[in-house]
Amino acid sequence: MLDYKLLEALGAVVDQVGFERGAQALGLTQSAVSQRIKLLEARLGQPVLVRAPRIAPTPLGRRLLNHVQQVRLLEHDLLDHVPSLGDREQRLRIALNADSLATWWSEAVAPFHQQQSVLFDLVIEDQESSLKRMRDGEVAACLCTTPRSIQGARARPLGGMRYRPLATPEFAARYFANGVDRISLSEAPAVVFGPDDRLQHRYVANLGVTSPFPHHLCPSSEGFYLMIHAGLGYGLVPDLQARPALESGALVELESESDIVVPLYWHYWRQGGNILEALTDHLTRCTEKWLTDLKGFDNTTGIL
Template identity: 40%
Template structure:
């Protein structure tokens, strides 16, 4: 296989992964569908493997995911180069990162605010992809994102991993729900009858908390699905059930008296980590200036911002 992969073909592969169809990929790249198809066929011929399953939506094959990771890294490096050179880009470079919903609802936006505004000036854009903290790492491994906030503590080959801190979860409910549904408190006799507000079917935080609080294994809960961290907290305020949510998210409601803590001595602390692909440290400074003066690359800046934001907001062991 020729080691020189066509950057335009790799860009088309990334657009196909992003858009899910040839038509939308062509729109993203401002070229024809035929050109996207030709670039993909040429890339598949060059590597000798099928890269995309032509389904609806399109799916990356395992070799396609390998090249997608490479294509994403090239996008980030291209954005670094354009920013360092002060070049005007015809298309905003997209830097996708995967964030768990609870971090997004609490500390992430503040941590990334300055970089988002800088990106508007410098021609790059952050894309935040939301998933459960136990599954964001899968998106990094499959090449969908360049970095992720995850509960996984082991770095992938070619990636770095840095601890962010612990997010503490507590159980809460509205005062009216507590008075009406469990006037004597949450206990072994009533927990299975009470509704628990759950983010989605990947979310096992409520089950973890009940197992710890009640001393039972694999508790079966009455679940009410609300697929949003903020909406889940609001549902608890409205009396929909018990919610196990980040203390950061619950604190304003606890202070206002619209939520009360249930068994406040029982908490779950979830360790979070920042993972990102190693892309180098940006465009090197001239030798006589010293490498220490090189401007950090965009992914390094994103990582630094998230680490600083997390360490200010999360519990530090």
């Protein structure tokens, strides 16, 4: 069998992004951890870690960590039957989009966490990167907009997140008094999450504008919302996040053809053990409370 002490050292250094902190997490000295990783590399005849500019696993290292995570999930199932074997601490690493994390995710998983002793390692990623992390074995599950599952995994639709084009009443009066059109959209600053966020582009495209438009960049869901709330720009905000401000009148909805809906699919390893299966069942049962039914959804326009 593999020497899991060595693999555990690798996992700790990668998780903590450093030898010193990795050693601390394991309760070992830094030199002990360093020796374990050297021994692992000597046995394999290949490096498992890139040291600079930032500590990261090599493709081989990643494959090993993937394996360790799977073994841990299986161990957890075993502990259900033989509790005396060890401690029950169990980590599930999951990639998800920032807006889910900033809105419904915690409330949805809280009841599951009450029953199951599980710790979440959450990673924020856009859809393409999430699936790559699944393939590399860095995460056991992910939430993304692609329905097609990757090899070794399954995908289940959870529902759609509804987005509304919003701004403060003052911002709307200043820029959109004559309507939302080519001219006003070329003047009014939008807020865009990052280069991978195409929601604002899709919104202006649905209104017939394909040229570049002025925009701030703000890669934080809460920051994005607060920029709009402070009148720095307009943008597409998840309905779940915007409701109180819409009700109080602090934000108003801009003209639009229709709301934009982003579909969310839950991807998870087939061999991920009982706890991942249980979380999958839990999510598919409870998310309709926050997410919209995807019947009739048009993937090209994002319009439901």
